[in-house]
Amino acid sequence: MFTAHADAARTLSVCAPVQHHDPEDRLPAWLPLSAVTDAARRLSGQIVRTPLLHAPTLDRDLWLKAEVFQATGAFKERGALNRLLRLTAPERAGGVVAMSAGNHAQGVALHAARLGVKATIVMPETAPRCKVERTAELGAEVVLHGATVGEAKGKALELAAERRLTFLHPYDDPDVIAGQGTVGLEILADRPDVDTVVVPVGGGGLLAGVAAAVKAQRPWVRVIGVRLARRGGPTLADGINVHALGKLPQAIVDTLVDRVVEVEEAEIAAAMRALHRSFGLVAEGAGAAGVAAVLGGRLGRTGRTVAVLSGRNVDGDTLARTLAA
Template identity: 50%
Template sequence: MIELTDIREAAVRIAGRVVRTPLLRASVLSDMTGADVFIKFENHQFTASFKERGALNKLLTLDPAVRAHGVVAMSAGNHAQGVAFHARRLGVPAIIVMPRATPLTKVENTRTHGAEVVLVGDSLADAARRAAEITAERGLTFVHPYDDRQVIAGAGTVGLEMLQDRPGLDTLIVPIGGGGLISGIATAAKALDPAVQVIGVQAARYPAMHCAFNGAALAGGGSTIAEGIAVKYPGELTQAIVRACVDEVLLVDEQALEEAVALYLNIEKTVAEGAGAAALACLLSHRERFRGRSVGLVLSGGNIDPRLLASILVRELMRERRIVKLRIAIADQPGLLARISTTLGEAGANILEVQHQRSLLALSARDANVEVTFEAMDAGHADVIVAAVCAAGFDAAVVSS
């Protein structure tokens, strides 16, 4: 176990070397959820993640001779960048082992910070095995992403700052992968104010700490946009701290994570990766649980692949029915496509894409099928547009998103 003293010492050690990120009230999200919401913007760190705190604290506590020999880390991205960035600043050789599926932006950023990157396997478990082999082969020091006292103490400075900046917070919602961040935050929070509730959140597809916390068999796997917390096995040290200091661990599905990423960008004008948006996803998915409370959300990171971000934003527009795909059956006659376009335009639709198919065997040789993707102002406007197309005599149906 670690203590508040460890976290305070870490805060002194890393002061001036990492960003003391802002804790700001989110008025729109507060109105949406019925909670008084404050966001800790850890995406403002140089590497856009809280991971810098623990990585730097660990490196600074190593013996100088050990540092000079070099370190090894395994990570899906954010811990890798944190170790690589501060290792270079301290003159420490660093080897980072990452799963092959790690987003390209995280791989390239890690290399840019001067580390040697080794891509191996399909999971963090594969990367961990190779990292252990390299550590033994070369006699280096392993910097664990979460199951390490100094890493946890460094991460705990997030909670220390939150309660210093807003002593009235009564609830902290924190993403969980291996559990290092929440272990540090919960240790600090419970020492400063035992009444503060610390709630962990995991992606439903990777509920390792949720299972451990509730005494259930470990389960999970598959694709998630929250790859930063897609951990199959929680840490041993972090499990003990979570059981002792965390009040509850909740799960969120992929749709909630996507919605949270989109809301951060559209409302707060900030970029969050899937894991970084998990706390907001939890608040949105469990609104009644937090209604009336003063809630601190940890936006833990903002390293998201641009293509994934673009896909998430389009998918959210489809869920909100601001982008709609309409399938229209027509006779294969001249002028009908122009009539459809005119009808949509007069109804205020912005046509994004048109697919005109006449060779489908399911259709009569005299018929055609038109799929029109259009943009509307909102769901109500989309209904008006579809009604206008039908009123013009066309057989139209919305294609389910």
């Protein structure tokens, strides 16, 4: 009897299949890697394929993913365009509405105009002047409402109901997150030996998309988010001055992101100055947050590191004061 059981156990051990876990299995059902690669094909030729710049004067092993070279000056148009291209014919005909502190607003405005879709953007009254003016110049109807993005969202939803517009959320939307994830695809294509990717975090759409794209293909690469330490008040980093991540981004951050660190206002200002003095690059406060974390020693040893420069849209007066400090 014992021998028979032993033979059966040996048979089972030989025949049992070896379990191979696909890294993509960690992605949620609403964001498979194919959603990001499909977005990349959709966006090809319609956005800037931004460069990866080596920055040895800042850190020997640092590269910058320069989304500041997008037409609107920020990564947001990736997600905005992907979402617009996924609209149904009736949704296109009816028009869209969005809320934004500025960069999503410009992305929606630019590409909605290109596609012949009427766009209404609700922006908080505290939004940087340059972003408000640029959004209007790109052809969107701009409505200023409230002191925060949250208050602007309430107005946008109200307009969506009144005018039967399709609401385009800046970060809590699968198509928007997939569009932002194309940043991650490009980083891996240009720097396949990257060890760490550092991403600014406001609502979390960029971090979620990049984490999904990177971890599905290189699960050992560290993905680190960078938040503003003191959120809610006046700041250079209005683009990440968000109290809480969106529900969808938070789900990905909880499962795929290695760490989220915080940076202070002074560190962001120092990073903006370092980028300008070393490269002549203009980065808004939110855009410089990843570099701020690197230069401020918030990350420890990270090996070959890519920091996403997410945007450049800062008022001239604010930039001049920051660079002169």
